[in-house]
Amino acid sequence: MAGRIPEEVVEEVRTSVNITDIVGQYVQLKKSGKNLFGLCPFHEERTPSFSVTEDKQIFHCFSCGRGGNVFKFIMEIENLDFPAAVTKVAELGNVSVDLSTYQAKPQRPVDPKREKLFALYSDATVLYHHILVNTDTGEAALAYATQRNLNTTLLDTFQIGFAPQQRDLLITFFKEKQTDFQLLRQSGLFIENDDGTLRDRFVGRLMFPIRDEQGRVIAFSGRILQVAENQPKYLNSPETDLFNKRDVLFNFDLAKSEIRKAKRVILFEGFMDVIAAFQAGVKNGVASMGTSLTNEQLYHLRRATDQLVVCYDGDAPGMKATNRVIELLKDDQRFNLSIVTLPEHLDPDEYVKKYGSEQFQNEVTNSLETAPAFRLHFLKQNRNLDNEQDKIAYINDALQELVLVPSAVERDVYLNQLSEELHVSYTALVQQLQQLLKKPRLSMIVYGHSNNQKKKWCPFTSNRCIS
Ligand SMILES: [Zn+2]
Known part of the structure; x- marks a missing residue:
């Protein structure tokens, strides 16, 4: 047991901080009456039932019934014992008291296997990073990284490394450390040979560690240095006890505080985009790991912000992926969604190279589009609007889209745009839209609502009847 912190020191820390500031670093709080409310970080929920009372300095x-003072909150959320929680609160609140004699100690029993896997990944990360930045073996990889604009700061920040061609490097390293064979087998870092021995999974690849929300490495994505047939460009770790790709957002650990500061998160398509954006000074970016955005990932994001900006590649697959996010969030009132489409089909890395960091920052902050506006662009793809048939088809689709927009003012903005862009009479567009709005079956769906369980029109596909 760690040393007892004197009562007066505890009290000094407690009265030096405001619980709303401390809790606010973990939960997005909104004022409602006398209290502040947010989504409870201790159980999954969609409507806020977690409250903080500033007067009484309690949550x-x-x-779920959890509650208490600021120390109790930190003990629960960080899984710390009391002295460690007091230290953490002092740290978060910039209170200058010396608490170094009271050692932190995890409160609950830790899972020894997971802890060993964390240690394994940590060792592998250090080793790969060392090979990249300090050794002759890593020279070619380092040259490639430099050419891809990955400077020393980025290599260190993201702990980027290199898994060399030498097939048994990692397995030999861990054998020498006498690491448990079963642990190595289950780590995802190796492939099992027919004779039951293990060989390195990652060979000849630039290694990007994937970290969990606490910043611990739980997986890797390896980019091949020399493109070869039968070899994927990116190879990800398989799922393990540590790594569930549906649950992980690349860079969320580093981005969290930036997301809260900026009050929004930017979702990029891949982790290279996140890194390029980071280098350009946009540090509130994350990416899902080789999957479409999942509900689990949204759940993590929602704890940090309700403003979600999607900035996928400007090419056709990128637009399709953006469309899928709109689809995923169409009934979800947790997020205010906006979209950035980079011009000229550029990805963030290319954009930064061409136009510089400042313009990129400006683009992702100020060139935001709403979901319906994006959909109107999306519907225009592959259509030649100089061709009458295409033009009429587009107008019909666009109006169907506008039926889903709940605000009459917003609809009017788009109608004006359509009229101008397509040289069609505004009055004719309004008339046609009004006819569509009158159709009873259509009137029951709008963006961001799913207020009944009856059959409704799917706003995103030509599949007209979904339940
Ligand atoms: Zn709760």
């Missing part, structure tokens, strides 16, 4: 969740 309380009306759903």
Whole structure:
């Protein structure tokens, strides 16, 4: 047991901080009456039942019943014992008291296997990074990284490394450390040979560690240095006890505080985009790991912000992927969604190279589009609007889209744009839209609502009847 912190020191820390500032670093709080409310970080929920009362300096969740003072909050959320929680609160609140004699100690029993896997990944990360930045073996990889604009700061920040051609490097390293064979087998870092021995999974690849929300490495994505047939460009770790790709957002650990500061998160297509954006000074970016965005990932994001900006590649697959996010969020009222489409089909890396960091920052902050506006662009793809048939088809689709927009003012903005762009009479567009709005079956769906369970029109596909 760690040393007891004197009562007066505890009290000094408690009164030096405001619980709303401390909790606010973990939960997005909104004022409602006398209290602040947010989504409870201790159980999954969609409507906020977690409250903070500033007067009394306490928190309380009306759903799961958890509550207490600022120390209790930190103990629960960081899984710390009392002295460690006091230290953490002092740290978060910039309170200058010396608490170094009171050692932190995890409160609950830790899972020894997971801890060993974390240690394994940590060792592998250090080794790969060392090979890249300090050794002759890593020279070619380092040259490639430099050519891809990965400077020393980025290599260090993201702990980027190199898994050399030498097939048994990692397995030999861990054998010498006498690491448990079963642990190595289950780590995902190796492939099992027919004779039951292990060989390195990652060979000849630039290694990008994937970290969990606490910043611990739980997987790798390896980019091949020399493109070869039968070899994927990017190879990801398989799922393990540590790594569930549906649950992980690349860079969320580093981005969290930036997301809260900027009050929004930017979702990029891949982790290279996140790194390029980071280098350009846009540090509130994350990426899902080789999957479409999942509900689990949204759940993590929602704890940090309700403003979600999607900035996928400007090419056709990127637009398709953006469309899928709109689809995923169409009934979800947790997020205010906006979209950035980089011009000239550029990805973030290419954009930064061409136009510079400042313009990139400006683009992702100020060139935001709403979901319906994006959909109107999306529907225009592959259509030649000089061709009458294409033009009429587009107008019909566009109007169907506008039926889904709940705000009459917003609809009017788009109608004006369509009229101008397509040289069609505004009055004719309004008339046609009004006819569509009158259709009873159509009137029951709008963006961001799913207020009944009856059959409704799917706003995103030509599949007209979904339940
Ligand atoms: Zn709760």
